[in-house]
Amino acid sequence: MSLAELETSGVRPSLVGLTRAGLADALASIGVPEREIRMRVNQLWHWIYFQGVSDFDRMTNVAKALRAKLSEHFSLARPEVVAEQVSSDGTRKWLIRLAPTGKDKPAEIECVYIPESDRGTLCVSSQVGCTLTCTFCHTGTQKLVRNLTSQEIVQQLVVARDRIGDFPGLTAPTDGLLPSGEGVRAVSNIVFMGMGEPLYNFDNVRDAIGVMSDGDGLSLSKRRITVSTSGVVPQIPTLGEEAGTMLAISLHAVRDDLRNTLVPLNKKYNIRDLLEACRNYPGLSNARRITFEYVMLKGVNDSPAEARELVRLLKGIPAKINLIPFNPWPGTKYECSDWDVIEKFSDIVFNAGYASPVRTPRGRDILAACGQLKSETEKVRARARLMMEAEEQAQG
Numbered sequence: 001m002s003l004a005e006l007e008t009s010g011v012r013p014s015l016v017g018l019t020r021a022g023l024a025d026a027l028a029s030i031g032v033p034e035r036e037i038r039m040r041v042n043q044l045w046h047w048i049y050f051q052g053v054s055d056f057d058r059m060t061n062v063a064k065a066l067r068a069k070l071s072e073h074f075s076l077a078r079p080e081v082v083a084e085q086v087s088s089d090g091t092r093k094w095l096i097r098l099a100p101t102g103k104d105k106p107a108e109i110e111c112v113y114i115p116e117s118d119r120g121t122l123c124v125s126s127q128v129g130c131t132l133t134c135t136f137c138h139t140g141t142q143k144l145v146r147n148l149t150s151q152e153i154v155q156q157l158v159v160a161r162d163r164i165g166d167f168p169g170l171t172a173p174t175d176g177l178l179p180s181g182e183g184v185r186a187v188s189n190i191v192f193m194g195m196g197e198p199l200y201n202f203d204n205v206r207d208a209i210g211v212m213s214d215g216d217g218l219s220l221s222k223r224r225i226t227v228s229t230s231g232v233v234p235q236i237p238t239l240g241e242e243a244g245t246m247l248a249i250s251l252h253a254v255r256d257d258l259r260n261t262l263v264p265l266n267k268k269y270n271i272r273d274l275l276e277a278c279r280n281y282p283g284l285s286n287a288r289r290i291t292f293e294y295v296m297l298k299g300v301n302d303s304p305a306e307a308r309e310l311v312r313l314l315k316g317i318p319a320k321i322n323l324i325p326f327n328p329w330p331g332t333k334y335e336c337s338d339w340d341v342i343e344k345f346s347d348i349v350f351n352a353g354y355a356s357p358v359r360t361p362r363g364r365d366i367l368a369a370c371g372q373l374k375s376e377t378e379k380v381r382a383r384a385r386l387m388m389e390a391e392e393q394a395q396g
């Protein structure tokens with residue numbers, strides 16, 4: 001629904017999550033003179049994204065008459081959190097109901113927050129469902145309901161920061177965990193690894209990243225934002241040029257015949273073309289590596305020969321390799337590789353010079369780890385951990 005349609009429907013549209021251009025349109029629609037718009041957008045930006053306010057009356061440097069007009073036409077509402085679950089390991093999962101958009105039924109998405117001692121990672125969704133049909137993925141069995149708007153993508157971060165008390169004046173919850181290091185932000189990293197294929201909703205993902213990384217507002221470094229793709233090759237250079245984030249590739253197989261079944265998009269863009277796009281990813285360097293995700297499927301892709309082939313394929317690409325134990329879901333035909341097999345695979349990758357953390361599922365008790373939603377890294381070995389840390393320090 002457009003702003004005008006929403007207004008006639010009696011719902012006051014929320015300004016939270018809009019881009020600067022979106023805010024400018026909103027202001028113009030209520031008659032704010034053109035010459036004032038830039039200044040007013042800057043004011044709103046500060047209050048919405050830096051201060052996190054949810055009441056126009058707190059915008060003390062905005063004239064009272066304009067505040068009244070704003071609240072007559074707009075709101076600062078966040079999407080509804082239908083359920084919040086906190087895992088015993090501190091992971092939080094929110095079920096978020098999006099505002100209805102015209103004819104669509106209200107859609108629900110999950111958003112997961114994974115705290116560690118020195119960082120807090122938010123896993124966001126880019127679509128409701130997915131058009132792709134990766135055979136090991138739970139989201140792949142759901143039809144695509146719709147793309148999220150850039151506003152809805154940004155709202156996931158705002159909801160998370162509300163809930164963990166990460167705007168000025170809010171208090172942090174007493175349950176769960178928060179990262180504790182000096183100067184560490186509660187949400188320090190974002191991964192587009194929730195529902196959906198972000199590169200099939202590129203414009204909205206790019207615009208959302210623009211809002212999330214804006215230094216006057218939410219202010220997340222682009223080096224701490226990672227977009228994960230199953231391999232939409234033509235959009236990879238565009239992501240680098242227009243969004244400038246870190247890139248993660250869901251590789252999962254080292255041969256085209258197997259990848260064709262696991263990630264059917266491979267039939268369109270094969271491994272060679274995918275790796276070529278990776279080699280040319282703008283800004284790639286040893287300090288800005290591509291993450292290759294590899295889900296460990298028992299007896300399918302987990303042999304030592306495949307580990308060696310993986311290392312050979314990635315030669316020359318500044319890379320990190322993330323081994324992900326498969327999270328089973330009802331009805332799946334796959335099983336997770338046995339732990340000793342994962343260790344062996346990881347050893348081969350590690351001995352070839354890659355940090356090879358195995359992602360230990362987080363939030364299993366609240367099903368935040370299952371299928372489509374996954375977690376940050378926990379490292380198998382002290383050495384691997386040290387390598388990662390050294391690398392992160394190098395990245396700043």
Ligand code: SAH
Binds near residue numbers: 138194
């Ligand atoms: N569509 C994008 C991003 C969302 S999926 C992509 O495919 O990259 C995020 C990650 O979770 C991907 O690496 C995906 O392959 C992985 N994944 C999906 N289902 C999984 C499962 N059941 N167990 C473990 N990882 C899974």
Ligand code: SF4
Binds near residue numbers: 132138
């Ligand atoms: Fe879609 Fe990613 Fe799941 Fe594949 S792995 S079905 S691209 S969400």
